[in-house]
Amino acid sequence: MHRLLPKSLLQTLPAIVLLAIAGCASQPVQAPSAEQPGLADPGFYTGMEESFRAPPGERSFFEVYDPWGPLNRKLYVFNSHLDHYVLLPAVQTYRKLLPGPVRQAITNFFANLNEVTTFINLVLQMKGVEALESGARFFNNTTVGVLGMFDVATRMGIPRHDEDLGQTLGHYGVGPGPYVVLPLFGPSSLRDTTGLVGDYAISWEINMFGARKAIWASIPLTALEVLDIRDNIAFSYGDLSSPFEYEMVRFLYLESRELEIRE
């Protein structure tokens, strides 16, 4: 369970703007035919398709493959309701109940748990130095940092990495495949959904602190993790204030994943 949305990118003007243009040249799938019955003045759009097209031979920068669009869009709306009526109110209560430092400790705790999958994925990507750093982070944070609640590794100057199986697959050339909107989890792709399942299986097998397999612990723990993730996402549905929010979020997600993979 890594991210509902790429928080980082969503907040910057450049990113928001990039996706603006981006949406333009997407959709080879649904390229409208030359004939557009019902359109008042199709001539107004002369030259539009050409101007949005990638030059031959170049990677089609804005291409978005979304064959499951109608279903994805409904799930997007479903998620926005879930967010509005369930998650956000729950997060509000969570914030009222727990002071900032406690919530930070919880964030650190889950980040430390995820260090395990990051480490494995860095090894899979044969990034030796980063893997060592990740391992050192985990060791220090788990011991000195009391089960990860204090991020002592960052204070020691060990840089943080965040890798998941989706990125590893991307690293080895697997494309994102069709865009997917997962219930609750939000934007994803077929590749990243596969990675998500794989990462979860890994953390299940490793069964850190016995947390994953003990049902009595795993249900409240998962709920807490969901709250923590939501608490740390600076985006709410409707924030982009556009009827094209779905298109923008889709683009932002896919592009930020590409950036993370190239990183």
Add this chain to the structure above:
Amino acid sequence: MQTIPSVPSCLLPWLLALLLALPGQAGATEDLSDYVYPIEDPFEATVSGTPVELRHRFIKSKSMQRDNFELEVFPGRELPPLFDSVRSLAFSLAYQDVPAPLLFVIAGTGGSYRSSSSKYLQRVFYQAGFHVITLSSPSSHEFIAAASGSRYPGISEEDASDLYRVMQMALAQVRDLIAVTDVYLTGYSLGGLHAAFVSHLDEQEQAIGFRKVLLLNPPVSLYTSALLLDRLVGREAGMQDAHAYFSRLFGKFAEYFSEHGMIRLDDEAFMFKFQESEQSLTREELMALIGASFRLSAAGLVFTVDALNGTGQVVERDRELTLGTPLDPYFKRGLWWRFTDYFDRLLLPYWQARQPESKREQLIGRIGLPALRDYLETSSKIGVISNADEIILTPQDIDFLGSTFGSRATIFPRGGHLGNLQHRDYVARMLSFFGAVAGGS
């Protein structure tokens, strides 16, 4: 989603007492010679904002009391299912426990009541002891769907009467929750223009009675500002190059990532660090970034107006828009439109259908501050803040602000379009105009 610190409630009576003790500072013109703002290029200023050390400081403490409300402005209004989520108009209220003045904030082009600038102003004035209601722009898709009488936003007088109706409904809805002493009004960017027209309408209707009204970086002639923004991304040149340009731009971000490792893009100073790096954006790239951001607003506006009026210019006339309808072709078409296309292809035909005698130039003249010149010259309760290098204004427009508002105009030498909104001097000017005391610093 960070908790927003604000004034501890124990301090509020004290702040209010201060507020009452220091009335009538409004109109006092600050000495701008102390104003320090390091960014010379107005486009860079617009994108980067204010350096952290020059920003207005907030009191960091417990979160502000804030709730969202919804107004059913036109009950039973028929809308395509796609617009289900914006059937009612949402607004946000930050409220004090004690009797306090209320400030309305109108968002800029396409902006929602919870856009970052609206939230920022809400926090500033909440800490200064105000109740604050933020409203979405009449040009936003949510406002058009839920609250536009004509469903053709852009004609200042009509937008103002839509806003005025919404404000009265909002006041009625929150009446039991808060005790209001006086009502004030502000708006930024396009919202500044709206604020002027709402205030003018209020003089006739007398339903609210705004005590003071402040316009923040408003357009003077809306059509001129639209032209200036349209030119930042030329249709032919800009869009033709869009592919290469954005590839390069993303390449720069990627390069920056690989050099700097994991960074937090939501870091408030990110754009400053980025602009100091080797990958910094050129002036042309900054211009295109701003132009594209406005173009995105235009796309939402054009699509919504077309879809709700069935004009068939973006969405085929026989097409029903449901929650599952792929909007990609409409997004693309929407981005093809410039603001001036909206004016000529949707707004003007709507206007001329009702006023067959009316000429294009007459409509252009109606949608801007010059249409209210006499009122703005003589009404001492209205002020304006802008920048000499404002990118949505011409030098003549700046002169208009100075000559019309006189001492009620504050023109900072630099800041681009709202790049200095968070600057301590800009905030101090806003607060002093309303006779308020900063909660922070």
